[in-house]
Amino acid sequence: MTKMGQPALRGTNEVPFALEELFYSRTDTRGVIQSGNEIFRRTAGFEWSEMIGAPHKIVRHPDTPRAVFRVLWDALKKGYPMGAYVKNKAKGGGWYWVFAVVMPIEGGYLSVRLKPTSELSDEIHQLYRDLSARERAESLDPEESATLLRDFAERGGYSSYTAFMAYALALELTERDRRLNRNADENTRMLAELNTAMGRLTKEQFGLLRSFEALQSVPNNMRIVASRLEPSGGPVSAISENYKASSAVISERLRKFVAGRGNLCGQMAFQVARAVFQLGCARVLNEMSTNFMGEEAQNDRPREEERALLQSLVTKGTADANAAMRQAAELADDMMNQSRDIRRQLLGLDTIRVLGRVECGRMRDANGGLAATIDQLDSFHDDIKGRLEAILALSEEIEHWLGRYLRAGRSAA
Structure with missing residues (x-):
């Protein structure tokens, strides 16, 4: 840690956090942060006074396609939980990847995030690069981009994006267990x-x-x-x-x-x-x-x-x-x-x-x-x-x- 609230960055500007660590945040219906845990605060590089009451999008990285958030919100508004790979940004200029599970709760939303480590996460990194580039180059609106994201899941043989995220979550949990030397669940x-x-x-x-x-x-x-x-x-x-x-x-x-x-x-x-x-x-x-x-x-x-x-x-x-x-x-x-x-x-x-x-x-x-x-x-x-x-x-x-x-x-x- 360099100075108070600022995590040390690796050479790539990726903010490190441990595999066993989980992020937690809770927002109101507008996406304003109401609570979080220390791992989230530390990795994002903010003070609590800067986070509580701020919109969750303060950690949104432009490399994450808008399509991801459109699919996420479509599910949440219907009352369903949803998963997503997300690249976030830190206050100090760094970035970090998470796999997030997000769900609606009374009066807002709750999210828990883990460190993605499966081979699928590498494929997602490339997909996001390509999709973000198309969003910018073709001025795609979020729904057009979301269609491309859903098409990607369907081409992979999944009946829906929910099915794809279910597979991804199971894969990430299995790989996480293996790397932490836990008994397979x-x-x-x-x-x-x-x-x-x-x-x-x-x-x-x-x-x-x-x-x-x-x-x-x-x-x-x-x-x-x-x-x-x-x-x-x-x-x-x-x-x-x-x-x-x-x-x-x-x-x-x-x-x-x-x-x-x-x-x-x-x-x-x-x-x-x-x-x-x-x-x-x-x-x-x-x-x-x-x-x-x-x-x-x-x-x-x-x-x-x-x-x-x-x-x-x-x-x-x-x-x-x-x-x-x-x-x-x-x-x-x-x-x-x-x-x-x-x-x-x-x-x-x-x-x-x-x-x-x-x-x-x-x-x-x-x-x-x-x-x-x-x-x-x-x-x-x-x-x-x-x-x-x-x-x-x-x-x-x-x-x-x-x-x-x-x-x-x-x-x-």
Whole structure:
């Protein structure tokens, strides 16, 4: 420490703080700081008289894209907690990275931050550099930039930005445990596995929908071929019409299954992400509450009141997460049943496809491209069957992790 309130800086101007240290702050509804802990004050480089009553944005670094705060506030205004990687600035000109969990409370907001150390944090640094540069160069408004941030999460296979932050929090907690030589937290590992499986499931389901939509063009090709090979109403024409009608029914069911407002996949992904993130938050808040025991109050609100607030949030967050887990388990069971039904419907399409192959053989060399069209059907069917099997396996894996967590919770109670 150089002089009172000013932390020593490393050569890169990064302000050091220990891995085991957690930042705490509480603001009113306008984002004005009402309370904080000594680690936050020390790292930011301010005196308490400068921090209390000041807007939280006094530590906002311009390298953090505005998109991050737009996504954060969108969640908070809906009453949901949210996570974010944030690069902050210190009074002395330095900077420091945190992973923040932020949640709405009565009369304002509360945030606990930890030091990010996972490989993902390095990827985020590059993403933020690129996104901040685009915001400046293209004069993007916060919502346009937030869309790019959400797109980044979706390209990574996450159903939502909440799911991405749930994965990030679990990753950061796991790496933090490892570096601090703590025993691996079984719940954190379990939740990370669950969230990862949910991401793979989402990818498979959207891949399945795309395959079915691409399949819709094949019966049209078959009908065009049939018009050159046989009179109107011939067997190949009838096969193509039957196939088109049957595949359209399945395709519409799939859209309700994985796309559109309120789809089953989206509901389940939301509940899983919500539960995973809430439980990760509860762990961080609980540790912050313990850390407060050795710190004196810095304003007129005793630390015991801050600890009581944190503990109430831990209790509520755990209860909300368990409720989300139970709902997700019901959705997982429904998803498996619907996947099996779709697989049975696909057998009907297989029968029509085989009839097409028979007609192709009967026409021999005069098939006029029918063989190539049937080959397309074979390829699509193989892809669809493979995705359905993957979806069933992943649904079972997700149900397993959900059931395991809920059973562990009942045993602990």
